[in-house]
Amino acid sequence: MRNLSFKILLFLLPIFAIGQTHFDDVSAVSMQSNELKGNSILFNSQKIREAKNAGMAFLSFEVKKIELDYTEELIPTSIEKIQLKENHCLITFSAPSNCGYSFLGEIEIVNDTLNLIYQGYGNNCFGNCLFSFQYEIQKDISNENILNLKYFMINGNLSTKTELSKKLVD
Structure with a gap:
């Protein structure tokens, strides 16, 4: 059972990591488009x-x-x-x-x-x-x-x- 849990975790880890990076990039882009500069x-x-x-x-x-x-x-x-x-x-x-x-x-x-x-x-x-x-x-x-x-x-x-x-x- 422990071995199966470890394999599932290894399988899902890249999905979580890529998904998180994707959401970080999208939110950074929207913040930059509303940035104020100058008058x-x-x-x-x-x-x-x-x-x-x-x-x-x-x-x-x-x-x-x-x-x-x-x-x-x-x-x-x-x-x-x-x-x-x-x-x-x-x-x-x-x-x-x-x-x-x-x-x-x-x-x-x-x-x-x-x-x-x-x-x-x-x-x-x-x-x-x-x-x-x-x-x-x-x-x-x-x-x-x-x-x-x-x-x-x-x-x-x-x-x-x-x-x-x-x-x-x-």
Whole structure:
């Protein structure tokens, strides 16, 4: 009986070993396809889909680190520039964050306000740096649900709420 059990174990051992290796390879491939690298737009998020359905398409997201001398002074987040051209809008703002971070970008429409969302991720480094963020948004004039935005804000922070002087479409 012992000899039979040993033969069955020897027979099944390669099957278990190959099967386990196979499953490890498959799971490693799926993890790599969802890996985040660098600054990215969360294109398939619910907030972006809802904004697109309301007539606002998030086209591009750029982040640049601004070199500064070290200071202990807290630099506030603020919208610096809003450029309107036909159906396009470029919004630039600066915000402090961890120096080792990359960022994920989203937009969200809250009533008559476009909320510009960024989330840092990555290596946690000593100290904060100032970053310049640029969002490019396009308004779809053929959309029946089109919104007339009056304000912009950053990460839902009401102290950054800035009134838009004219509509996106002239």
